[in-house]
Amino acid sequence: MKGGGVTGKANPLARVGALFDGARDWWEHAKVWQRYLVYIGAIVFALILPAPWIGSFMSPGADWTSVLIYPVGTYILLAVGLNVVVGQAGLLDLGFVAFFAIGGYSVAYYGTQYGWNYWATVVFGIALAAVSGVILGAPTLRLRGDYLAIVTLGFGEIVRITANNTDEIGGARGITNVPHPPPMFGMKFLLDPAPYYYLMVAAIVLVIIFSVRLQKSRVGRAWAAIREDEDAAELMGVPTFKFKLLAFAIGAMIGGLAGGIYAGKAVFIEPNTFPFILSATILAAVVLGGAGNLPGVMLGAFVIAWLPERFREVDWLKDMLGGKDPSEFRILLFGGVLVLMMGLRPEGLLPSRRRKAELHEGTGGMGAMGAEVAGPETEASTEAVK
Amino acid sequence: MLLEVKDINVHYGKIAALKGISLQVNEGEIVSLIGANGAGKTTTLKTISGLRPLTSGQVLFNGEDISKLAGHKRVQLGIGQSPEGRGVFPGMTVQENLLMGAYTRKDDLTADLDEVYELFPRLAERKNQFGGTMSGGEQQMIAIGRALMTKPKVLLLDEPSMGLAPMLIAQIFSIIKEINKRGTTVLLVEQNAQQALKLSDRAYVLETGRVVKSAPGLDLLDDPQVRAAYLGGH
Numbered sequence A: 001m002k003g004g005g006v007t008g009k010a011n012p013l014a015r016v017g018a019l020f021d022g023a024r025d026w027w028e029h030a031k032v033w034q035r036y037l038v039y040i041g042a043i044v045f046a047l048i049l050p051a052p053w054i055g056s057f058m059s060p061g062a063d064w065t066s067v068l069i070y071p072v073g074t075y076i077l078l079a080v081g082l083n084v085v086v087g088q089a090g091l092l093d094l095g096f097v098a099f100f101a102i103g104g105y106s107v108a109y110y111g112t113q114y115g116w117n118y119w120a121t122v123v124f125g126i127a128l129a130a131v132s133g134v135i136l137g138a139p140t141l142r143l144r145g146d147y148l149a150i151v152t153l154g155f156g157e158i159v160r161i162t163a164n165n166t167d168e169i170g171g172a173r174g175i176t177n178v179p180h181p182p183p184m185f186g187m188k189f190l191l192d193p194a195p196y197y198y199l200m201v202a203a204i205v206l207v208i209i210f211s212v213r214l215q216k217s218r219v220g221r222a223w224a225a226i227r228e229d230e231d232a233a234e235l236m237g238v239p240t241f242k243f244k245l246l247a248f249a250i251g252a253m254i255g256g257l258a259g260g261i262y263a264g265k266a267v268f269i270e271p272n273t274f275p276f277i278l279s280a281t282i283l284a285a286v287v288l289g290g291a292g293n294l295p296g297v298m299l300g301a302f303v304i305a306w307l308p309e310r311f312r313e314v315d316w317l318k319d320m321l322g323g324k325d326p327s328e329f330r331i332l333l334f335g336g337v338l339v340l341m342m343g344l345r346p347e348g349l350l351p352s353r354r355r356k357a358e359l360h361e362g363t364g365g366m367g368a369m370g371a372e373v374a375g376p377e378t379e380a381s382t383e384a385v386k
Numbered sequence B: 001m002l003l004e005v006k007d008i009n010v011h012y013g014k015i016a017a018l019k020g021i022s023l024q025v026n027e028g029e030i031v032s033l034i035g036a037n038g039a040g041k042t043t044t045l046k047t048i049s050g051l052r053p054l055t056s057g058q059v060l061f062n063g064e065d066i067s068k069l070a071g072h073k074r075v076q077l078g079i080g081q082s083p084e085g086r087g088v089f090p091g092m093t094v095q096e097n098l099l100m101g102a103y104t105r106k107d108d109l110t111a112d113l114d115e116v117y118e119l120f121p122r123l124a125e126r127k128n129q130f131g132g133t134m135s136g137g138e139q140q141m142i143a144i145g146r147a148l149m150t151k152p153k154v155l156l157l158d159e160p161s162m163g164l165a166p167m168l169i170a171q172i173f174s175i176i177k178e179i180n181k182r183g184t185t186v187l188l189v190e191q192n193a194q195q196a197l198k199l200s201d202r203a204y205v206l207e208t209g210r211v212v213k214s215a216p217g218l219d220l221l222d223d224p225q226v227r228a229a230y231l232g233g234h
C-alpha cells in the first residue's frame, strides 16, 4: 500500500482520521475507571437512543426504534460477528448471511411447526449455525484466501436457494406467524418495538463482552498471528487450522444469534430476507469501520445501516433522482465510498493501532520502500502498546 | 542423530521440487545447505518444519518418524524455524513477536527473553516498536529471536543474511555460532556460501532438488567445483 496519500495534507479524511486516532490513543492509555465510565456512558447512550427527540432528527420518516432494531442493531450484531472472522482471524467470508438465515429459520421453523419455546429455538439456531460453520470450514479452511471467499460466497447462495426450494420450510413464500419472545422482566414482546430494542442492545453488549474477552485471550493472540502471517503462526506452535475453524464457528454463532433475534420481531421471514448483498453490506461495514477494532466495526455498521434510511426521506434527493427512493442507490454509494476509503484510509475509519501497523507494514528493506514512519498526527509508533 | 531426512520427495502440484533428498544433522552440529536459486533449500526446511507435506520419504526427529505430524506439533518437539523472508508479525511489537515464540510454553520465560535480548541488544532497545516498522536486519533478529523462544533443539535458519549489510552479516553469523555454542543444533540455508561453509561442521550442496555433494564445511570451501559454482570461482 502506498503511504503517500494517507498522511498527505491534501487528504480530506486526514483531519477526521487524526481525531479518531487521537481518541484511540487516549483510550489505550486510559485508566480502568475511565474505561468503565465510557462503558457505562455507552450503555446509557444506547438506552436513551430511541428517544423521540433523537428520532425526529435521525429518522423523520420511519419509526426510529424500529430502524434501530433493523437495520441498525441487526447490522451491528452481524458486523461484530463477521469481525471475528474477518477482523480477528483475517479470513474472508462472503457468505456470512447464511448463518443469519440459519438462526432466523430455526426460530421460525421450530417455533411454528413444533411450538418450541423462543429461547430454545434461538439456542438451537446458534448451535446449528456453529455446526454449519464447522462443516463449511473443515474442507475450505485448508485452502487460502481467494478459494475461501468463493466457497463461502457459494455457501451463502446455497442456503438461500435451498430455503427457496424446500417446501417444508415454506419454500419461496417463507414462514409467517413467527412467534415472538416470551415476556421478560415485565416487558411484553408485542407490537411496541421498545422491548425488542432492549433485547437487541442486550445481545450486542453480550457479544461485545464475549468478543473482547476472546481478543485478549490466547485465542485472540493466535488469531492475530494467523492474520498477520499464517506460516509463521504455525511455526510458533499455533494450531492454525483449529483456530481458523474456531473463528468460523464463533462468527457463525453470532450470525445465528442475530438471525434468531431478528426473526423474533419480524413475524415473517422468507429466503429473500437473506440475499448475498447483505453479506456484502456487512463486510463493507466491517471494512469501512476498521476491521479488527470493535468500536470501528460498530461505527461502520451504524453508518451503513442508518444512512440509506435517513436519505430515503430527503426530498431534494428524491427530486434529483426523478422520484426514485434514494436508498435504492445505496449499493452504488457503498461501492463508491469503499473505493474512496481504499485510497484515502485503507485501514478503515476507526482502526486499531495494530491493524494500521499491519497495513502500513514497512518492507523492512525487502522492497523498494523503507519502513513507514508514524505521521505527525499520531504518537510515534515506538510507544505503541503499554 | 537428532534429525534425519530420508529420501524425501516433495511436489508443488505436479512439479517435483525435491527428488529424493537425504540428509542428517547430529546433535550440536551446524549443518549448511547451499545451492542455487530454486534448488529446493527452502522447500527442504519447510518440509522438516511441517509447512509442506511430502509425497514420499521420511523425516525422523530423535529417531521418531514425524512426517505426518502437523507443523505446530513439531515446534513442541523442538524444531524451531526462522522462515525465509522472516515472517515477522508486523502488527505486534518486538516483545510480542518474541512472546509469540513462546506461545506453547507454560514455563518461566524471563531467562530466555533476557538471553534473546542479550544476543540482540538492538531488540532490547526497541521492545515496543512494531515488528513491521523494524528494518530488514532488525526483522531478521526478531525472526531468529522468536524461533529461539520456542526453545528449539534444532534451529532451522532460512537465509538469515538475506538483504543485510556486510557488517551485519558478519554479526549475524557470529551470533549463530554463539547460539550453537550454547547448545542449539543449527541447520542453515545460505546464499552466502563462503561464510556459511566456514561456520559449518558439515554441508550439503543441492542442485534442482537433489543432493549433489556433502562434506565437512571446510572441505567444500576448497572444492574446485563448489568454488566455481557458489563462491565466485576464486
Ligand SMILES: Nc1ncnc2c1ncn2[C@@H]1O[C@H](COP(=O)(O)OP(=O)(O)OP(=O)(O)O)[C@@H](O)[C@H]1O
Binding pocket: B012, B015, B016, B017, B035, B036, B037, B038, B039, B040, B041, B042, B043, B044, B084, B191
Ligand atoms: N509455492 C510454490 N508453488 C510452486 N512452486 C514452488 C513453490 N515454492 C517453490 N516452488 C518451486 O520449487 C523449487 C524449489 O524452491 P525453493 O523455494 O525450495 O528454492 P530455494 O533453494 O529455497 O531457492 P532460493 O535460494 O531462491 O530461496 C523451485 O523450482 C520453485 O520454483
Ligand SMILES: [Mg+2]
Binding pocket: B041, B042, B043, B084
Ligand atoms: Mg529459499
